[in-house]
Amino acid sequence: MTDAGAVPNPDPPVGLATASDPVHVFPVRVYYEDTDAGGIVYYANYLKFAERARTELLRRTGRQQFDLLRERGIGFTVRSCRAEYLAPARLDDILEVRSAVTEVLGASMRMSQGIWRGGRLLCDLRLRIAVMNRDGRPTRIPIEIRRALQLCIVPSPSSDEEAADPGCGGAPPEPGAPQDCHTSAVDPSTDPN
Numbered sequence: 001m002t003d004a005g006a007v008p009n010p011d012p013p014v015g016l017a018t019a020s021d022p023v024h025v026f027p028v029r030v031y032y033e034d035t036d037a038g039g040i041v042y043y044a045n046y047l048k049f050a051e052r053a054r055t056e057l058l059r060r061t062g063r064q065q066f067d068l069l070r071e072r073g074i075g076f077t078v079r080s081c082r083a084e085y086l087a088p089a090r091l092d093d094i095l096e097v098r099s100a101v102t103e104v105l106g107a108s109m110r111m112s113q114g115i116w117r118g119g120r121l122l123c124d125l126r127l128r129i130a131v132m133n134r135d136g137r138p139t140r141i142p143i144e145i146r147r148a149l150q151l152c153i154v155p156s157p158s159s160d161e162e163a164a165d166p167g168c169g170g171a172p173p174e175p176g177a178p179q180d181c182h183t184s185a186v187d188p189s190t191d192p193n
Helices: 044-058 065-072 143-151 160-164
Strands: 025-029 074-085 096-103 107-116 120-133
Touching: 025 044, 044 096, 044 107, 044 120, 065 074, 096 143, 143 160
Parallel strands: none
Antiparallel strands: 025 096, 074 120, 096 107, 107 120
């Protein structure tokens, strides 16, 4: 409650990201259900926190996932994710998920997400997000969303580990090379039509 007794609006303001405000910050409190028996956040729950933050970042473009699915038959899906767990979060901690778009392609984008407690990075995530139609085929990011996302690009220094991972934008495998779960999928950065 505020001093005047009014209930504050729980929804953050919706608006397009700008070059001066490219990093989206999403607050999260750690609840009992997020932890293991020792009161430490279970590793998979960091992915849930990051998913919520990406949904709110999309809202900043003026669109919601349900509307895109209903109106255009498209949805965002994680094509690849690399997570590095640096320190544990604990019961009742207040965290921030800081999300940044690092590259926008035709049918996919790359993102960086960090889960922070105060000034300490707890979990570092690097993702490639693809746009798929109802048939599960890659499709182009709608132009108005692409433009809004391009306004909030934060270039990410690429590491050797990321460059070696085809799911994170590295070189495709040599012809005849064994394929893994990253390289056997359709490359969503190419236009299917």
